[in-house]
């Protein structure tokens with residue numbers, strides 16, 4: 272867990288951290304893969320990355336970009352996470368379009384069939400997976416997740432059926448409490464394939480969610496508690512979001 276002074280600094284520090292992670296992955300393996308998230312914190316990180324002086328240390332042409340979830344809306348709809356990510360960052364850097372993998376739109380190849388669109392994205396992920404590891408999705412270097420005030424991550428909401436999915440990496444979500452109601456989301460097993468999962472929570476409105484998720488609840492009640500990487504899980508907060516954490520978690524004990 273790392274707690275920053277405020278929302279703006281958290282976004283800037285997380286952007287610097289992500290640049291370093293991508294640069295290291297590209298130096299080690301020739302490419303990197305990152306899963307983007309929607310929402311204010313997720314897009315705030317992307318905007319801070321676009322503004323970073325170190326931005327072009329990233330080899331943008333050797334970066335694979337995926338999404339953790341998407342609002343199932345027509346292509347170009349301003350509420351789509353993809354549209355917001357392109358405005359915040361992707362339209363300003365020379366990514367390889369073939370390596371940017373938005374989740375399907377509701378007027379895309381599968382029309383408004385969210386289940387078929389979810390299967391289509393799962394098939395796209397499968398083409399990039401590491402077959403030697405018997406995974407269903409690539410071993411993402413970093414999977415970003417904004418945390419909702421109810422502790423949801425991606426489009427996995429508390430007590431929602433999608434949380435029980437243990438096989439499929441991508442599912443359609445109906446009746447989401449956060450509009451729009453129909454979404455597409457990675458499932459917890461897919462999220463856990465990532466090397467690192469970074470959870471972003473800034474603002475007073477996330478203090479209760481952070482307290483609940485970090486106090487050892489079940490993942491059905493608090494999906495953020497079920498979002499962990501197989502090498503590292505990092506909570507990135509600001510002081511406002513950390514303000515309700517139990518003393519044994521924050522502030523750090525002075526040495």
Ligand SMILES: O=C(O)[C@H](O)[C@@H](O)[C@H](O)[C@H](O)COP(=O)(O)O
Pocket residue numbers: 308309310311312313340341342352416417418419420423424425426449
């Ligand atoms: O499609 C979405 O809405 C997001 O993917 C969602 O999971 C978001 O990350 C959280 O709701 C936090 O959003 P805020 O950062 O705006 O609070």
